Amino acid sequence: MERWLKGVKRVATTSPNDAECSKAVRAENIAITDPEDDATTSSSAVSKTKKRKYDESYISFGFVDSNGSPLCMLCSKLLPNSSMAPAKLRRHLETVHPVSKDKNKEFFVRKKD
Incomplete structure (x- = not known):
């Protein structure tokens, strides 16, 4: 004042x-x-923070579960749990791996095995 x-x-x-x-x-x-x-x-x-759980549909973005956090199969980058939203996983795939953004789910399943 x-x-x-x-x-x-x-x-x-x-x-x-x-x-x-x-x-x-x-x-x-x-x-x-x-x-x-x-x-x-x-x-x-x-309780404001939401702890997301891994969903099997996230493999279509190239991510697998690694102790409750998403792990990118292409660059082996471990993202925090707050990035487990599908939009953020898709954004990572489109910005960091633009060549692989049009790959289907079967491609990532084969890469996982």
């Missing part, structure tokens, strides 16, 4: 008693907080 009030100087009008009162109010606010509220907010933050 001070950046909008550039021409006006602020005058401090607090007394020592006011400072002690504000410290007491802050201490009360800290004591009043409910520990259950903190637990619910931290658990909801953890």
Whole structure:
């Protein structure tokens, strides 16, 4: 707020008693907080990320399962679990391996074996 009030100087009008009162109010606010509220907010933050599981249809993009993460069969790159969405796997295939983007599922099945 001070950046909008550039021409006006602020005058401090607090007394020592006011400072002690504000410290007491802050201490009360800290004591009043409910520990259950903190637990619910931290658990909801953890549940926001979606852990995807490998689906057999991902082999049509050239990926196999490797301990819960997708592994590209063409470049042997291990992608994070967050990249296991079909659109992201397709994007990897089209950008990194443009020659293989038109290959069918049987090609990748033979390459896997």
